[in-house]
Amino acid sequence: MSLNLFIIGPSGCGKTTQAKLIAEKYNLTHISMGQLLRDEMAAKSGYGLEAKGYIDNGKLVPDDLAFDVLINKLKTINFANFIIDGFPRVLNQGRIIEFYLRKNNSPITAVIHLTLSFEQISARRAKAGTEFQDKDRTDNNPQEIANRQAFYDDNIDSVREYFESKGKFIDIDGNRPIEPIFEDIVKEIEKIK
Numbered sequence: 001m002s003l004n005l006f007i008i009g010p011s012g013c014g015k016t017t018q019a020k021l022i023a024e025k026y027n028l029t030h031i032s033m034g035q036l037l038r039d040e041m042a043a044k045s046g047y048g049l050e051a052k053g054y055i056d057n058g059k060l061v062p063d064d065l066a067f068d069v070l071i072n073k074l075k076t077i078n079f080a081n082f083i084i085d086g087f088p089r090v091l092n093q094g095r096i097i098e099f100y101l102r103k104n105n106s107p108i109t110a111v112i113h114l115t116l117s118f119e120q121i122s123a124r125r126a127k128a129g130t131e132f133q134d135k136d137r138t139d140n141n142p143q144e145i146a147n148r149q150a151f152y153d154d155n156i157d158s159v160r161e162y163f164e165s166k167g168k169f170i171d172i173d174g175n176r177p178i179e180p181i182f183e184d185i186v187k188e189i190e191k192i193k
């Protein structure tokens with residue numbers, strides 16, 4: 001059975017860091033939804049040009065755009081053995097990817113959710129200072145960060161409910177150093193793989 005993982009959480013929760021570690025341990029392809037979109041922008045593709053206005057304002061790109069870009073990438077790896085960070089961010093995305101992967105006989109193994117409050121993330125940001133910032137990102141000013149957080153707050157419950165009903169949602173306390181978070185994720189993966 002392939003290992004098809006998703007990792008989500010509020011902006012700044014450390015999901016990309018964890019996704020990279022998990023990918024390395026289980027030999028998975030790491031896909032960052034935000035990075036896929038930034039790559040499209042850098043390439044000035046049609047997708048990238050459409051995405052730019054949304055990303056630069058800290059807004060989500062339309063579901064069909066995110067989905068198309070993601071599916072193009074997943075096709076190159078036969079829809080199997082991956083960890084995707086930053087998708088699904090809304091219920092509709094969760095539904096369509098769940099359905100799509102099931103149809104391709106490569107169902108979702110689990111959606112891992114890093115839990116962390118806005119206050120906890122702000123404290124981390126303050127501590128890390130500018131080092132925390134990803135230098136090629138143009139969408140990390142306070143207003144855009146707040147927009148992303150509000151969007152997360154509005155959407156996480158419905159995403160959680162949907163994947164919980166399928167027994168595929170895993171909460172991990174994200175307000176800890178990298179190693180214990182990683183260890184907990186590994187424990188959960190070992191239970192289900």
Ligand code: AMP
Pocket residue numbers: 011033034035037054055056058059060061062063066085086087088089093139148
């Ligand atoms: P991230 O690197 O995960 O913080 O994502 C950066 C930006 O890419 C977000 O602010 C959105 O504009 C866009 N983006 C990332 N993931 C998604 C998604 N699942 N759906 C729509 N837009 C997304």
